[in-house]
Amino acid sequence: MLLNGSEIVVECLKEQGVDTVFGYPGGCILNIYDALYKHSDEIRHVLTSHEQGAAHAADGYARATGRVGVCMATSGPGATNLVTGIATAYMDSVPVVAITANVSLPLLGKDSFQEVDIAGVTMPITKHGYIVKKVEDLAPTIRKAFEIAKNGRPGPVIVDITKDVTAAVCEYTPAEVKEKERPVKYTEQDIEKVISYIKASKKPFIYLGGGAVMSEASEEVATFTELIDAPVCDTLMGKGAFDGKSERYTGMIGMHGTKASNLGVSKCDLLIALGARFSDRVLGNPKKFAEGAKIIHMDIDAAEINKNVRSDAALIGDLKTTLITLNEKLEKIGKQDHSDWMAEVKALREKYPLKYDTDRLSCPYVMEELDRITNGEALITTDVGQHQMWAAQYYKYTKPRTFLSSGGLGTMGYGLGACIGAQLGQPDKICVNIAGDGCFRMNMNELATASRYNIPIVQIVINNHVLGMVRQWQTLFYGQRYSQTVLNDSVDFCKVAEGLGCAAIRVTTKEEVAPAIEKAISLKRPVLIECMIPEDDKVFPMVPAGAPISDVFDGDDI
Numbered sequence: 001m002l003l004n005g006s007e008i009v010v011e012c013l014k015e016q017g018v019d020t021v022f023g024y025p026g027g028c029i030l031n032i033y034d035a036l037y038k039h040s041d042e043i044r045h046v047l048t049s050h051e052q053g054a055a056h057a058a059d060g061y062a063r064a065t066g067r068v069g070v071c072m073a074t075s076g077p078g079a080t081n082l083v084t085g086i087a088t089a090y091m092d093s094v095p096v097v098a099i100t101a102n103v104s105l106p107l108l109g110k111d112s113f114q115e116v117d118i119a120g121v122t123m124p125i126t127k128h129g130y131i132v133k134k135v136e137d138l139a140p141t142i143r144k145a146f147e148i149a150k151n152g153r154p155g156p157v158i159v160d161i162t163k164d165v166t167a168a169v170c171e172y173t174p175a176e177v178k179e180k181e182r183p184v185k186y187t188e189q190d191i192e193k194v195i196s197y198i199k200a201s202k203k204p205f206i207y208l209g210g211g212a213v214m215s216e217a218s219e220e221v222a223t224f225t226e227l228i229d230a231p232v233c234d235t236l237m238g239k240g241a242f243d244g245k246s247e248r249y250t251g252m253i254g255m256h257g258t259k260a261s262n263l264g265v266s267k268c269d270l271l272i273a274l275g276a277r278f279s280d281r282v283l284g285n286p287k288k289f290a291e292g293a294k295i296i297h298m299d300i301d302a303a304e305i306n307k308n309v310r311s312d313a314a315l316i317g318d319l320k321t322t323l324i325t326l327n328e329k330l331e332k333i334g335k336q337d338h339s340d341w342m343a344e345v346k347a348l349r350e351k352y353p354l355k356y357d358t359d360r361l362s363c364p365y366v367m368e369e370l371d372r373i374t375n376g377e378a379l380i381t382t383d384v385g386q387h388q389m390w391a392a393q394y395y396k397y398t399k400p401r402t403f404l405s406s407g408g409l410g411t412m413g414y415g416l417g418a419c420i421g422a423q424l425g426q427p428d429k430i431c432v433n434i435a436g437d438g439c440f441r442m443n444m445n446e447l448a449t450a451s452r453y454n455i456p457i458v459q460i461v462i463n464n465h466v467l468g469m470v471r472q473w474q475t476l477f478y479g480q481r482y483s484q485t486v487l488n489d490s491v492d493f494c495k496v497a498e499g500l501g502c503a504a505i506r507v508t509t510k511e512e513v514a515p516a517i518e519k520a521i522s523l524k525r526p527v528l529i530e531c532m533i534p535e536d537d538k539v540f541p542m543v544p545a546g547a548p549i550s551d552v553f554d555g556d557d558i
Contacts (some may be wrong), residue, residue: 005166006035012142022054026074029101031166049445053417055085060418065425076114087125091408095154104164127155135168184317201270204230210237211275220323233261240397254282259352266550278308288548367394379429381419383439386468413442437463450526451501497528
């Protein structure tokens with residue numbers, strides 16, 4: 001059938017099973033928006049307050065559902081406003097397709113009004129970027145973009161379309177969507193080498209990353225841990241891939257990891273990394289990381305093997321597929337018994353529990369109450385900083401895709417847009433965004449998006465009137481010189497929320513926390529809860545930058 005380029009875009013989105021897109025219109029993308037208008041009963045478009053919010057919402061939708069998220073923007077500043085969200089998705093391996101429109105072909109390269117080479121701008125932060133200059137190339141390009149975004153190590157792809165292509169007409173033929181690929185690139189010898197290390201180990205430890213979430217490998221991970229009888233720690237991105245209430249779980253590893261995880265990994269004789277990339281926030285000092293251990297690394301991306309840490313054995317491929325094969329072989333061998341090691345790790349957990357001042361209102365208390373009230377079933381998004389670490393430490397995640405946070409890029413302002421996207425992708429979930437007052441200022445305009453569509457999210461602002469994590473570093477390492485980190489001004493977040501069409505509750509005592517959370521959930525509309533906490537609350541445990549993770553300390557050690 002003959003269709004114009006804009007109609008082809010919509011048909012391709014429908015073909016890929018897309019039901020929601022996030023975006024903001026403008027001159028060059030008007031034709032596509034006109035086509036969306038005609039198909040509004042098939043594809044829901046969510047108008048965000050800013051294009052960055054659209055990118056974060058598409059990211060949150062993708063993380064919460066496991067499907068490809070889609071965002072749209074017009075040329076020039078519309079497209080460049082997506083960049084931070086695209087980079088966030090890239091660093092955390094999130095499948096997003098960003099569709100932008102550019103000036104018409106005859107105007108390209110002439111510094112035309114609102115012209116930007118967005119494919120060039122985003123080249124370092126996308127898996128691939130396209131600029132479509134012929135309408136005949138449009139459908140194949142969009143299909144390829146979705147394939148690239150979801151296959152292998154997931155990530156964002158940008159499709160930039162010149163305006164004349166969105167109006168040009170050509171023949172369109174529907175095509176079947178290809179299933180997600182689950183490739184493996186290891187040999188039988190590689191598997192046998194891994195098994196030999198597992199059999200020889202007396203003190204194995206599993207280090208779990210975001211790849212376990214992305215590959216839907218939670219069941220296989222649980223089986224694997226039982227077969228090799230090992231404790232489990234996770235990264236920020238790996239939260240929920242393993243049951244956070246399990247006796248085997250020791251908490252997060254790294255800069256703000258638990259003492260049990262950091263000291264346990266430092267004592268183990270075999271470290272098994274599942275879908276994790278050994279980031280600097282995990283390693284501390286890479287030369288001192290797990291010094292006495294053999295290292296097995298399983299990851300879908302061959303480029304991650306031996307990049308930051310030298311491994312003794314590696315299995316390159318989709319983690320779920322890999323663990324299915326490995327578990328079958330281990331089951332034939334029989335379960336390992338490491339009861340002495342498990343008892344040693346349990347003793348570390350009991351000796352070094354997470355703790356905080358329980359006599360007053362604090363973010364850890366808010367997170368524990370939120371966990372209790374929602375029975376650990378909520379979907380939590382966060383911004384970046386102290387509140388992010390407290391949310392990772394004190395809410396117990398038992399299922400994958402229930403903790404969404406910007407890990408690799410550390411994007412302030414990520415959480416609210418992501419929470420909107422997550423709630424639209426998982427409408428039966430209670431969706432809560434945890435933000436600090438500094439982060440909330442970045443994208444709080446997206447409350448207008450939540451109120452416009454009556455999206456029932458709960459926005460918790462942990463307000464200490466400072467940039468908390470930066471201030472913590474200034475306190476500990478910069479002689480208490482608080483350069484540009486004090487936010488003690490007259491901004492009233494409750495009034496802002498009400499002005500943007502949301503309900504608002506201010507909490508100043510512990511006793512007010514539970515009623516506020518319960519009321520916010522019951523209202524079934526967007527609600528802001530502002531929690532006032534002291535400016536000098538600190539996230540512990542902590543490892544100084546570049547120090548071995550065994551140097552982990554907490555408030556008792558200072």
